[in-house]
Amino acid sequence: MANPDLDGADAAMERYARGDAAAFADVYDAITPRLLDFLRRATRDASAAEDLMQQTLLHMHRARGSFIPGAPVMPWACAIARRLVTDSARRRRVERRVFSETPADDDRMTYDPTAATTAATAAADDLLHARRLAWRVQQRIDALPELQRNAYRLLRQEGLSLKRAAEVLGTTVSAVKLRAHRASVALRAALREAEEPA
Amino acid sequence: MSVELRARVLAAAAAEASPTRADLRRRNLVIGLVAAASGLGAFVIFAVLMSEGHLLRLGGEVAPHHYLERPVGLVATSVGGALVVAATAVWLALRRGRSMLGRSRRRLLFGAALIPFSLLAWKVDCSIAFGAAMVAWPERPGERCLALSLFVAAGPLLSFLAIRGSAPAQPALNGAVIGFAAGACAWVAADLWCPVAYVPHVLLGHVLPLVVLAGAGALLGRALLAPRSR
Numbered sequence: 001m002a003n004p005d006l007d008g009a010d011a012a013m014e015r016y017a018r019g020d021a022a023a024f025a026d027v028y029d030a031i032t033p034r035l036l037d038f039l040r041r042a043t044r045d046a047s048a049a050e051d052l053m054q055q056t057l058l059h060m061h062r063a064r065g066s067f068i069p070g071a072p073v074m075p076w077a078c079a080i081a082r083r084l085v086t087d088s089a090r091r092r093r094v095e096r097r098v099f100s101e102t103p104a105d106d107d108r109m110t111y112d113p114t115a116a117t118t119a120a121t122a123a124a125d126d127l128l129h130a131r132r133l134a135w136r137v138q139q140r141i142d143a144l145p146e147l148q149r150n151a152y153r154l155l156r157q158e159g160l161s162l163k164r165a166a167e168v169l170g171t172t173v174s175a176v177k178l179r180a181h182r183a184s185v186a187l188r189a190a191l192r193e194a195e196e197p198a
Numbered sequence: 199m200s201v202e203l204r205a206r207v208l209a210a211a212a213a214e215a216s217p218t219r220a221d222l223r224r225r226n227l228v229i230g231l232v233a234a235a236s237g238l239g240a241f242v243i244f245a246v247l248m249s250e251g252h253l254l255r256l257g258g259e260v261a262p263h264h265y266l267e268r269p270v271g272l273v274a275t276s277v278g279g280a281l282v283v284a285a286t287a288v289w290l291a292l293r294r295g296r297s298m299l300g301r302s303r304r305r306l307l308f309g310a311a312l313i314p315f316s317l318l319a320w321k322v323d324c325s326i327a328f329g330a331a332m333v334a335w336p337e338r339p340g341e342r343c344l345a346l347s348l349f350v351a352a353g354p355l356l357s358f359l360a361i362r363g364s365a366p367a368q369p370a371l372n373g374a375v376i377g378f379a380a381g382a383c384a385w386v387a388a389d390l391w392c393p394v395a396y397v398p399h400v401l402l403g404h405v406l407p408l409v410v411l412a413g414a415g416a417l418l419g420r421a422l423l424a425p426r427s428r
Contacts, residue, residue, distance in 0.1 A: 025204075076298035166302075
């Protein structure tokens with residue numbers, strides 16, 4: 001299904017590549033919501049996501065002259081963002097090693113029990129359950145092999161088509177299908193486990 | 199979405215000049231000319247240093263002069279075919295097709311495998327057709343051709359990487375194909391210069407540099423073409 005925002009982004013990027021400086025604001029407005037969403041999911045850190053989004057857009061800005069007329073912008077933006085996420089994670093790991101810091105697993109997804117207390121009604125249990133479930137699913141997504149996790153995120157969470165996801169991941173459509181299917185099977189199993197009474 | 203973030207990103211973009219498509223086309227034309235000049239210059243320097251007379255002095259009686267002479271038809275056919283392969287390789291390495299992410303992994307791998315294979319097959323086929331060039335020549339194992347190819351290809355390799363700019367998907371594979379393209383250009387120079395088509399010589403002196411350049415291209419591609427976070 002065509003997304004008018006993204007079609008607008010492609011046209012705006014084409015104008016920007018030709019030298020219309022004002023078109024960058026249109027590119028920003030059209031792609032940022034999905035891009036930021038993608039980065040927040042990938043980093044689970046709002047400020048890191050914003051920083052990486054700025055870097056992604058600056059990469060696009062620097063490479064505007066190489067933009068191919070008629071090419072879709074979003075898979076390109078996602079591919080740059082994905083590469084920056086990987087590079088930034090690698091950099092952080094190196095920095096941690098250099099400064100001998102303990103691995104900060106707790107800066108990833110954290111469950112905040114105080115949030116549930118705001119719903120001081122009968123729905124509090126449901127909310128708590130839903131959050132625990134979401135947390136468990138997120139943990140399961142994190143535990144997936146990287147190839148499956150990336151395919152799942154691009155297809156299910158970013159809503160890219162199989163062809164675009166395959167382009168972003170640099171592989172074939174059937175490989176993306178297989179990876180996403182395996183990820184879905186693993187997540188369904190995790191959900192079943194979570195639903196079963198202890 | 200934060201208004202402040204939007205303002206910050208737009209201000210950062212405005213503060214940093216970036217080439218438009220027309221600017222980039224001009225810049226790439228200049229880089230392409232520099233690549234051609236560097237390859238040609240390297241070839242001329244090498245040809246002077248390693249001229250036939252010089253080689254004969256080195257080889258003495260084991261390298262009689264008639265071995266160094268090839269029929270014009272053989273040279274034209276062999277070099278012409280290599281030029282077509284090199285042009286195709288440069289097109290494959292530098293053009294992205296219709297997507298900003300470049301060509302698919304399958305196409306790149308296919309191209310990477312086809313470039314050395316087709317160059318080798320063409321050289322051997324032409325030489326078999328013309329006969330004498332396939333004569334064994336153990337005194338010239340191919341180290342000079344290896345050096346010539348690497349020397350000639352260095353400039354084009356760096357220039358092609360600069361023209362490609364960035365490759366967010368598969369930077370190492372794109373770099374390897376760029377290495378093969380630079381190597382294919384150097385193959386043309388080596389083919390012009392070298393009369394030997396003895397297969398062990400061709401493998402060491404002509405095919406090995408392609409592999410070395412592809413490896414160097416992969417490493418450089420990973421380092422230079424992949425977007426890096428600050």
